[in-house]
Amino acid sequence: xxxxxxxxxxxxxxxxxxxxxxxxxxxxxxxxxxxxxxxxxxxxxxxxxxxxxxxxxxxxxxxxxxxxxxxxxxxxxxxxxxxxxxxxxxxxxxxxxxxxxxxxxxxxxxxxxxxxxxxxxxxxxxxxxxxxxxxxxxxxxxxxxxxxxxxxxxxxxxxxxxxxxxxxxxxxxxxxxxxxxxxxxxxxxxxxxxxxxxxxxxxxxxxxxxxxxxxxxxxxxxxxxxxxxxxxxxxxxxxxxxxxxxxxxxxxxxxxxxxxxxxxxxxxxxxxxxxxxxxxxxxxxxxxxxxxxxxxxxxxxxxxxxxxxxxxxxxxxxxxxxxxxxxxxxxxxxxxxxxxxxxxxxxxxxxxxxxxxxxxxxxxxxxxxxxxxxxxxx
Numbered sequence: 001x002x003x004x005x006x007x008x009x010x011x012x013x014x015x016x017x018x019x020x021x022x023x024x025x026x027x028x029x030x031x032x033x034x035x036x037x038x039x040x041x042x043x044x045x046x047x048x049x050x051x052x053x054x055x056x057x058x059x060x061x062x063x064x065x066x067x068x069x070x071x072x073x074x075x076x077x078x079x080x081x082x083x084x085x086x087x088x089x090x091x092x093x094x095x096x097x098x099x100x101x102x103x104x105x106x107x108x109x110x111x112x113x114x115x116x117x118x119x120x121x122x123x124x125x126x127x128x129x130x131x132x133x134x135x136x137x138x139x140x141x142x143x144x145x146x147x148x149x150x151x152x153x154x155x156x157x158x159x160x161x162x163x164x165x166x167x168x169x170x171x172x173x174x175x176x177x178x179x180x181x182x183x184x185x186x187x188x189x190x191x192x193x194x195x196x197x198x199x200x201x202x203x204x205x206x207x208x209x210x211x212x213x214x215x216x217x218x219x220x221x222x223x224x225x226x227x228x229x230x231x232x233x234x235x236x237x238x239x240x241x242x243x244x245x246x247x248x249x250x251x252x253x254x255x256x257x258x259x260x261x262x263x264x265x266x267x268x269x270x271x272x273x274x275x276x277x278x279x280x281x282x283x284x285x286x287x288x289x290x291x292x293x294x295x296x297x298x299x300x301x302x303x304x305x306x307x308x309x310x311x312x313x314x315x316x317x318x319x320x321x322x323x324x325x326x327x328x329x330x331x332x333x334x335x336x337x338x339x340x341x342x343x344x345x346x347x348x349x350x351x352x353x354x355x356x357x358x359x360x361x362x363x364x365x366x367x368x369x370x371x372x373x374x375x376x377x378x
Contacts, residue, residue, distance in 0.1 A: 058090025299355030
């Protein structure tokens with residue numbers, strides 16, 4: 001609000017306050033002096049200005065006080081005590097500005113580290129890549145953290161393109177570390193392994209290894225697990241996809257003719273496979289060319305309104321799509337934006353958990369060669 005055409009005007013409020021105090025003092029009776037209030041000027045500058053600007057206002061306040069105070073007959077001067085108060089206030093304001101600026105720089109560095117961590121876990125992806133068009137949004141429950149345990153990625157390879165969306169149990173850096181470990185394994189296995197079942201097995205092994213490692217370090221998150229959906233887009237079947245669901249929310253196929261639910265989480269989460277007879281099976285399900293695959297984490301389905309009612313994702317999507325059958329409504333970016341806005345409205349912006357909305361569909365063959373050239377890039 002105090003910046004125009006790249007130039008900062010944060011000094012304007014302090015200057016206006018200084019001028020206002022002087023004018024009021026000069027236009028009131030000699031027995032009603034407010035010039036001592038000039039100590040507020042460097043105090044205001046300390047809250048919004050830099051150190052040097054605050055120091056300049058501190059000096060200007062002392063000089064102005066001396067000049068205005070001597071404009072009155074000697075018997076009406078405010079006195080030495082107030083003069084010392086103004087000078088001391090300016091010194092303290094300058095010191096406060098120095099502390100504030102230092103902490104702001106530390107905060108910016110921390111935010112920079114958080115942003116770098118976020119880009120490492122959720123690496124930037126082209127909107128059209130590896131034969132797919134996608135859009136994703138991640139909303140951290142802790143807005144200051146900017147990153148949590150939700151994750152998603154697309155990995156092209158010689159055996160088709162694979163997609164992974166998941167949610168690590170818990171919060172904090174431990175959840176981020178586990179998500180990074182799973183994504184690293186997915187990016188390698190998703191590229192090299194021919195069978196999706198083998199990729200799923202590699203993910204399960206990685207989660208178990210990560211848990212053993214954290215337990216050996218003496219940390220208390222050795223029982224951490226992760227729900228996830230692993231999806232394969234085989235090249236030999238353009239109207240089919242393969243899915244492996246590790247206890248995650250069921251993917252939704254959203255098209256102009258409605259919304260249908262794909263196989264749900266019939267397996268245990270990653271890291272808990274030793275409690276079952278084996279890994280979840282690979283399902284091969286149809287996906288029409290005009291259908292978009294929507295995947296969300298439980299931050300969406302467990303979002304509550306003021307009455308404690310969960311957000312009805314399936315019903316809301318069916319209503320939106322059925323209101324006006326239009327292929328543009330199922331375009332990934334528009335679909336993600338629709339769900340994001342609906343969740344924020346339903347919860348009044350109070351998210352109880354990290355929230356991820358991810359939509360993906362096969363590219364139209366007319367989309368161009370640029371996206372196809374990136375199919376084998378990692």
